Amino acid sequence: MNVTKTGRVADRGQSLQTHGWQSLGEVTSHHVEDVTLVLDCGASKVRISLERNDIIRVRLAPGGQFKRDHSWAVVPNGIKKPSFGVEEYDEYLELVTPQLRVRIDRSPCRISFFADDESRIAGDDPQKGMCWDGGEIRAYQSLHADDHFFGMGEKHPPLDKRNQTYVNWNHDAAEHEQYSDPLYQTHPFVIVLNRGTAHGIFFDNTHRSSFDFGQTSRTAWSFGADAGELNYYFIPGPKPTDVIHRYASLVGTTPLPPLWALGYQQCRWSYDSAKRVASIAREFRKRKIPCDAIYIDIDYMDGFRSFTWDPKRFGQHEKLLKSLKKDGFKTVVILDPGIKAEPGYKIYDSGIKGDHFLHGEDGTIYVGKVWPGQSVYPDFTRQQTRQWWGDLYKDLLASGVTGIWNDMNEPADFSHNNPDAGDMYADAEGTIPLGVRFDNDGQRTDHREAHNVYGMQMARSTYDGMRRLRPAERPFVLTRAGYSGVQRHAAVWTGDNASTWDQLRMSVPMLLNMSVSGVIFCGADIGGFRSYPTPELYTRWLQLGIFYPLCRSHTAGGKEQDPFSFGKKHEKINRTVIKLRYALLPYIYTEMQHASTSGEPLLRPLFLDYPKMPRVHKIDHEFMFGRQLLVAPVLWETAKNRKFMLPPGQWYGFHDGKPHTGGEEIDIPVNIETIPMFARAGAIIPTRAAAQFVDGKPLTELTLNIFPGIGRGHFYNDDGLSYGFEKGEFLRDEYETSTQEDSTTFRLARRTGSDTFAPGSYVLKFNGIQQAPREVTLKGQMLKPWSAAAAKSKKSAARGSKGSSAKGWCYDKKSRSVHVQLSELRPGDTVELHHKPRSPRS
Numbered sequence: 037m038n039v040t041k042t043g044r045v046a047d048r049g050q051s052l053q054t055h056g057w058q059s060l061g062e063v064t065s066h067h068v069e070d071v072t073l074v075l076d077c078g079a080s081k082v083r084i085s086l087e088r089n090d091i092i093r094v095r096l097a098p099g100g101q102f103k104r105d106h107s108w109a110v111v112p113n114g115i116k117k118p119s120f121g122v123e124e125y126d127e128y129l130e131l132v133t134p135q136l137r138v139r140i141d142r143s144p145c146r147i148s149f150f151a152d153d154e155s156r157i158a159g160d161d162p163q164k165g166m167c168w169d170g171g172e173i174r175a176y177q178s179l180h181a182d183d184h185f186f187g188m189g190e191k192h193p194p195l196d197k198r199n200q201t202y203v204n205w206n207h208d209a210a211e212h213e214q215y216s217d218p219l220y221q222t223h224p225f226v227i228v229l230n231r232g233t234a235h236g237i238f239f240d241n242t243h244r245s246s247f248d249f250g251q252t253s254r255t256a257w258s259f260g261a262d263a264g265e266l267n268y269y270f271i272p273g274p275k276p277t278d279v280i281h282r283y284a285s286l287v288g289t290t291p292l293p294p295l296w297a298l299g300y301q302q303c304r305w306s307y308d309s310a311k312r313v314a315s316i317a318r319e320f321r322k323r324k325i326p327c328d329a330i331y332i333d334i335d336y337m338d339g340f341r342s343f344t345w346d347p348k349r350f351g352q353h354e355k356l357l358k359s360l361k362k363d364g365f366k367t368v369v370i371l372d373p374g375i376k377a378e379p380g381y382k383i384y385d386s387g388i389k390g391d392h393f394l395h396g397e398d399g400t401i402y403v404g405k406v407w408p409g410q411s412v413y414p415d416f417t418r419q420q421t422r423q424w425w426g427d428l429y430k431d432l433l434a435s436g437v438t439g440i441w442n443d444m445n446e447p448a449d450f451s452h453n454n455p456d457a458g459d460m461y462a463d464a465e466g467t468i469p470l471g472v473r474f475d476n477d478g479q480r481t482d483h484r485e486a487h488n489v490y491g492m493q494m495a496r497s498t499y500d501g502m503r504r505l506r507p508a509e510r511p512f513v514l515t516r517a518g519y520s521g522v523q524r525h526a527a528v529w530t531g532d533n534a535s536t537w538d539q540l541r542m543s544v545p546m547l548l549n550m551s552v553s554g555v556i557f558c559g560a561d562i563g564g565f566r567s568y569p570t571p572e573l574y575t576r577w578l579q580l581g582i583f584y585p586l587c588r589s590h591t592a593g594g595k596e597q598d599p600f601s602f603g604k605k606h607e608k609i610n611r612t613v614i615k616l617r618y619a620l621l622p623y624i625y626t627e628m629q630h631a632s633t634s635g636e637p638l639l640r641p642l643f644l645d646y647p648k649m650p651r652v653h654k655i656d657h658e659f660m661f662g663r664q665l666l667v668a669p670v671l672w673e674t675a676k677n678r679k680f681m682l683p684p685g686q687w688y689g690f691h692d693g694k695p696h697t698g699g700e701e702i703d704i705p706v707n708i709e710t711i712p713m714f715a716r717a718g719a720i721i722p723t724r725a726a727a728q729f730v731d732g733k734p735l736t737e738l739t740l741n742i743f744p745g746i747g748r749g750h751f752y753n754d755d756g757l758s759y760g761f762e763k764g765e766f767l768r769d770e771y772e773t774s775t776q777e778d779s780t781t782f783r784l785a786r787r788t789g790s791d792t793f794a795p796g797s798y799v800l801k802f803n804g805i806q807q808a809p810r811e812v813t814l815k816g817q818m819l820k821p822w823s824a825a826a827a828k829s830k831k832s833a834a835r836g837s838k839g840s841s842a843k844g845w846c847y848d849k850k851s852r853s854v855h856v857q858l859s860e861l862r863p864g865d866t867v868e869l870h871h872k873p874r875s876p877r878s
């Protein structure tokens with residue numbers, strides 16, 4: 037620590053009064069404690085520290101007493117906090133890091149963040165700054181005309197949160213409409229983008245909180261909570277992806293899921309008997325519609341008792357699970373936290389014995405009401421209870437269940453949501469009463485503080501339990517409720533949406549904001565959960581849903597909602613759509629692997645890649661899918677055309693290789709089969725032949741879809757299931773391509789990992805090639821041209837035998853593409869298309 041004294045410390049210090057609220061007064065003294073700058077402002081104290089990765093943490097204790105420093109979101113990393121310098125001036129202090137300067141005005145105490153070039157990035161609103169009123173706390177930050185706000189997790193549209201207000205209080209939003217708030221999750225994290233420069237704020241407070249992005253003030257935006265600590269992190273950019281990387285270092289990333297979990301998943305409330313589940317599975321295989329997972333909703337249980345099976349309808353569930361497995365299906369079952377309060381029921385009894393259930397204010401076990409009727413709730417904020425819950429999965433996993441779906445974990449409680457009936461707990465709004473007590477990892481608290489982390493801690497118990505019980509396999513857990521960091525334990529879906537065009541459209545900005553808030557493995561119920569879609573709406577939803585990282589159809593009620601429930605014509609289209617998802621799996625898996633290490637999402641709002649182009653920031657209904665593809669889904673009923681904005685640069689139709697110049701609005705005709713997808717210039721996108729499910733077998737052939745321009749692409753592969761990748765059992769290839777006047781080049785630039793996971797053979801598909809090349813070479817050696825038909829038969833020969841020497845190329849005039857067939861690719865291997873005769877030297 038380096039403290040430079042260049043000024044005088046002010047000696048007065050009273051808090052300022054603002055409308056019943058108090059805001060911080062003068063800095064009366066300051067000192068450095070370990071690696072934290074502590075400011076005394078009269079009776080109040082502020083602690084400022086430099087966290088990992090140049091993140092600044094600010095904590096306020098209005099009465100001067102800080103409580104236990106504990107977070108459910110921030111992952112401890114054991115790295116000692118970096119040190120910083122403090123410079124003192126008459127009017128202010130400066131905390132100096134290699135990247136930032138944090139200026140603390142002395143009178144009154146106001147904090148601002150400056151880049152090392154002295155430009156002010158963000159900071160307290162000069163009038164209000166940090167305030168409190170009793171237990172309530174609020175921070176006001178200056179608002180600029182060019183500020184735009186993204187993130188906040190699962191929130192209603194629009195994408196840009198400017199001028200909106202939001203509340204965080206996880207809610208069983210069963211009837212939610214387009215602008216309902218709050219929903220099921222809490223992510224008090226926001227990316228502020230100002231003329232291309234981004235920074236983030238993470239307000240780590242689990243109480244009911246709210247954000248106001250300039251709706252009530254033109255000069256300040258604010259965040260605050262009913263209680264708890266004013267504890268926030270300032271996360272510098274300058275690029276939005278820098279904020280994402282740093283936030284990921286704080287709250288963790290989505291672990292690499294098993295590959296099958298990225299396949300198509302089918303769900304319904306309910307396939308309510310073993311017979312029905314088996315018949316749905318049969319239909320998928322019979323109709324050759326790819327599908328990896330079947331979900332079994334609450335009706336498999338015996339009277340909604342978690343961890344039981346209905347003895348009649350699912351009497352032979354092990355046989356069912358075995359036969360599903362044989363046919364390539366993975367089974368995901370639902371588990372709710374509400375445990376039937378019934379002596380004699382094993383789970384209830386063992387929960388009572390271990391003191392695992394929540395108690396009310398009067399000390400008795402709290403009894404609420406969920407699906408099984410009178411129910412009790414495990415205290416997932418208690419370590420022993422998390423362990424107990426995780427271990428309960430033993431029998432389910434042993435019987436052949438693959439994945440776990442955790443629902444109703446806001447937690448939902450049906451007993452207290454009727455204020456009209458004079459309900460004394462009506463303030464509970466569909467959840468358990470606020471006074472219910474929680475262990476809170478050893479520092480007891482009540483529901484007000486624990487509510488927003490209940491779902492996350494349930495998902496954590498489940499995930500940790502699965503890791504203990506089946507250590508060789510990556511778990512798949514899906515949760516409805518969550519708090520920042522939930523992505524470390526589970527995928528998230530957006531709850532009970534409805535089969536309307538509005539809700540189809542709203543899923544895009546919702547999932548994009550979840551994605552930039554760290555919840556990368558996310559999806560909405562395809563087709564809509566409530567009510568029933570028209571064939572057109574279902575098909576359009578599926579055409580969008582294949583780009584949801586979690587690609588799952590789900591519905592409730594009387595009618596079937598499978599890809600084959602909407603007549604022959606739509607079945608055919610739906611099959612093709614799902615097959616596209618399966619063809620893209622190598623790309624999707626590669627991007628998910630990138631997400632698991634970098635925190636960068638698969639669904640990318642345009643501002644992420646084009647931060648300096650305000651024109652694209654407000655686009656709610658387009659996105660980048662991974663780093664290479666732009667998708668402009670058709671989301672309007674009976675649409676005959678789709679207008680959309682292509683960001684600047686050259687783009688190519690993914691399906692037809694047609695060039696489009698970006699930087700302006702494009703209008704294309706569409707029909708019911710159109711999925712507008714565009715590859716960046718120089719994109720290299722790995723795909724494969726669509727399979728019926730993820731079978732764990734080695735990949736026989738990989739197609740690399742190469743688009744004109746200069747660029748790079750990636751391919752990641754491993755066994756798709758185990759943790760072998762942590763021991764080097766994976767392959768990561770990096771490719772490069774460039775287009776010159778006379779030639780087009782492709783190169784395997786780098787390979788890390790093991791050749792074991794290399795595909796059996798390759799097809800290099802060069803798109804946008806207007807004429808057949810004169811020559812095609814591999815490592816400078818001419819490759820033989822084939823006719824398209826011959827290429828096909830060579831291709832099937834190559835498919836059979838890994839390492840076969842099938843090589844050659846052909847030109848497909850219709851698609852204006854060159855297909856180069858190769859048996860293998862080694863680092864440094866270069867393939868060149870020569871568009872003009874080569875000079876004798878080459």
Ligand code: GLC
Pocket residue numbers: 210304305333334370443444516531532565590592
């Ligand atoms: C909740 C879930 C829904 C599920 C239903 C029955 O409404 O959000 O997905 O099907 O409960 O378990």
